[in-house]
Amino acid sequence: KQEVTQIPAALSVPEGENLVLNCSFTDSAIYNLQWFRQDPGKGLTSLLLIQSSQREQTSGRLNASLDKSSGRSTLYIAASQPGDSATYLCAVRHEYNFNKFYFGSGTKLNVKP
């Protein structure tokens, strides 16, 4: 079974810092990888989706990279702001069983003003 791990579990940084969140997965047979943001008491909001054939995707201050062969993805957040405070989760979609998305437990980010 695919195992998805996110490190660190929690991160606290001062406003303005650039930061990197990590996601690793054990089975490289993935169709795509998606990064989500979850605010307290809310559902998940999709941030970036990277297809298995891509190396990275960018949206505003966010950049996600994917190294499928090594089972790793990173989410880079530039010039962090207090509004970025949330839990960030990654999910991989199985290459053959499209019904299956496997989620990590998330990184809880706190950006201090």
Added chain:
Amino acid sequence: GAGVSQSPRYKVAKRGQDVALRCDPISGHVSLFWYQQALGQGPEFLTYFQNEAQLDKSGLPSDRFFAERPEGSVSTLKIQRTQQEDSAVYLCASQDPRRNSPLHFGNGTRLTVT
């Protein structure tokens, strides 16, 4: 609607009661997923629908859990004889027919079984 809508937002049930959780997906989204999220954890897959067909229910934890989507849009997740271990947030997600389209989640239903 503009997004995935779930109701109720909160549900408190006494142990042994039956509950029904509703999900109204984005119009036109044929794929619908139910997930269970425990505190501090990522969502765990429960079941998947394509239109009205339930194609995968391998994640349902017991036969007390039942899901349906009779007309291919609104879905209901029913839990019979609730137990304390059923306490969690239940998330619904929908996706449009393109496989590389993102999942869209509702805000979830927080179920507390006392």
